[in-house]
Amino acid sequence: MVINRRRFLAGLLGASAALLGAGRHAGAAVSNKARIVVVGAGVGGSRAALALRRLLPKAEIVVIEKEPKFVWRPAAFEYALGLRSWDKITRSYDALAARGVKLIRATVQGIDPGRQRVTTTTGPQDYDLLLLASGIRLATETIKGLDLNPEVNACVYDPLQLPTLHKRIAAYQGGTILLSIPQQPLQCPPAPYEFVLLLSEHMRRQKIKGRIVVLDANTSPQPAPLASAFDAALQSHRDVIEYIPWIQVGAVEPGAKRVVSADGEAFSYDLLSLIPPHRAAHFIREAELAQAGDAFVEVDPVRFRSTRFQTIYALGDAARTPYARTASAASACAELCAHAMAKAVSATGREIELPATFDSPCYPYVNREQALLLRIAYALKRGNEEPRVESRVQTDTEPRARYVAQRAAWEQDLLQQIFGA
Numbered sequence: 001m002v003i004n005r006r007r008f009l010a011g012l013l014g015a016s017a018a019l020l021g022a023g024r025h026a027g028a029a030v031s032n033k034a035r036i037v038v039v040g041a042g043v044g045g046s047r048a049a050l051a052l053r054r055l056l057p058k059a060e061i062v063v064i065e066k067e068p069k070f071v072w073r074p075a076a077f078e079y080a081l082g083l084r085s086w087d088k089i090t091r092s093y094d095a096l097a098a099r100g101v102k103l104i105r106a107t108v109q110g111i112d113p114g115r116q117r118v119t120t121t122t123g124p125q126d127y128d129l130l131l132l133a134s135g136i137r138l139a140t141e142t143i144k145g146l147d148l149n150p151e152v153n154a155c156v157y158d159p160l161q162l163p164t165l166h167k168r169i170a171a172y173q174g175g176t177i178l179l180s181i182p183q184q185p186l187q188c189p190p191a192p193y194e195f196v197l198l199l200s201e202h203m204r205r206q207k208i209k210g211r212i213v214v215l216d217a218n219t220s221p222q223p224a225p226l227a228s229a230f231d232a233a234l235q236s237h238r239d240v241i242e243y244i245p246w247i248q249v250g251a252v253e254p255g256a257k258r259v260v261s262a263d264g265e266a267f268s269y270d271l272l273s274l275i276p277p278h279r280a281a282h283f284i285r286e287a288e289l290a291q292a293g294d295a296f297v298e299v300d301p302v303r304f305r306s307t308r309f310q311t312i313y314a315l316g317d318a319a320r321t322p323y324a325r326t327a328s329a330a331s332a333c334a335e336l337c338a339h340a341m342a343k344a345v346s347a348t349g350r351e352i353e354l355p356a357t358f359d360s361p362c363y364p365y366v367n368r369e370q371a372l373l374l375r376i377a378y379a380l381k382r383g384n385e386e387p388r389v390e391s392r393v394q395t396d397t398e399p400r401a402r403y404v405a406q407r408a409a410w411e412q413d414l415l416q417q418i419f420g421a
């Protein structure tokens with residue numbers, strides 16, 4: 001796949017280090033004593049903040065995060081199924097503070113790009129450069145009845161609902177578990193299928209007689225290169241799992257304990273685990289950082305700078321890029337983005353050297369002991385005209401124990417880089 005976008009020209013090759021935003025620093029290069037505000041201390045935001053700290057020792061690096069602790073999402077299944085404790089899948093943000101990053105516990109509510117200010121639940125924060133790393137938002141409002149009754153659902157994608165999911169699975173003695181998967185864009189596309197397979201395995205091990213109904217808005221398991229492997233795995237669990245593709249959830253009726261599809265078909269449940277469609281935070285749309293009809297920050301995929309405001313950057317799940325919405329990609333992009341931001345505020349900052357390459361490995365479980373491989377190798381190249389992103393996908397659809405071991409090593413390495421443990 002080659003992504004080649006004409007509008008990179010102005011943003012990537014023509015722009016000087018001086019920022020031309022309409023705000024406080026209009027027309028002037030921001031000094032390397034800049035105040036850089038990062039929204040979100042997930043994988044991307046934390047990693048970028050640490051890289052900025054390293055690259056710009058004189059700058060003030062401020063991270064605004066709404067949650068008290070970091071939750072390692074790739075281990076959400078293990079926690080939900082009682083295989084890992086909450087302590088093992090969370091980390092304290094003290095590790096960031098100890099390395100010179102200022103943390104503010106608050107929820108960002110709005111952005112004023114003209115004044116270079118974000119509004120938060122604890123007051124305004126001004127910035128010279130802003131990095132949006134706020135991840136995805138689960139758009140519960142797209143499923144009728146869900147916003148008014150959030151307690152009926154326990155979603156594996158929502159860190160705040162994970163403890164409830166964990167308790168409900170522990171108490172589950174039979175009946176129907178109803179799980180839904182939205183259409184792309186999807187954070188970590190293999191994750192819902194992994195969860196369903198591990199859940200079914202859990203039921204078999206615990207000898208729980210029940211069934212899992214999966215309503216998938218996609219026509220086949222995602223992502224496409226793993227579709228047949230997941231199909232085969234789901235088939236091997238057909239005594240437990242009923243997989244129904246191409247069904248979009250339209251409404252929840254908690255009184256009747258049923259879900260109604262967009263086409264009016266009803267499905268009853270005893271335990272509900274809907275994954276709502278993915279969007280970016282409301283403030284991104286309100287600040288007009290997304291293209292019409294989209295929900296994610298439009299950025300150039302080499303420097304991660306907004307195509308609308310030159311003092312705003314975005315990466316990870318919140319951004320519209322050619323990269324996968326995975327922790328691997330968010331982490332790699334954080335380094336590239338931090339270099340681009342450092343260059344923008346400092347004459348001594350390093351330009352991203354092209355060609356640059358990075359890998360986004362993923363080891364989706366098909367059972368506790370075996371996983372598949374999906375590795376996307378990205379190459380950022382300077383073509384005749386403009387930088388372009390090429391990607392190459394490598395898969396191994398044969399379940400193997402060694403990928404579970406590689407998954408553990410990948411996790412340890414990534415968390416070590418951010419939290420030191």
Ligand SMILES: Cc1cc2nc3c(=O)[nH]c(=O)nc-3n(C[C@H](O)[C@H](O)[C@H](O)COP(=O)(O)OP(=O)(O)OC[C@H]3O[C@@H](n4cnc5c(N)ncnc54)[C@H](O)[C@@H]3O)c2cc1C
Nearest residue numbers: 040042043044066073074108135188316317325326327328
């Ligand atoms: C169940 C599951 C399994 C997964 N498995 C894998 C895997 O095996 N491999 C892999 O590579 N990826 C996996 N992923 C995907 C991976 O976790 C995400 O792609 C990654 O976390 C994205 O990083 P991010 O920094 O963009 O966003 P996030 O990690 O989501 O971080 C966003 C942060 O912003 C904060 N925030 C949001 N809004 C605000 C606000 N208004 N104010 C202040 N703070 C805010 C959030 O609290 C959060 O801390 C999985 C995801 C899930 C849900």
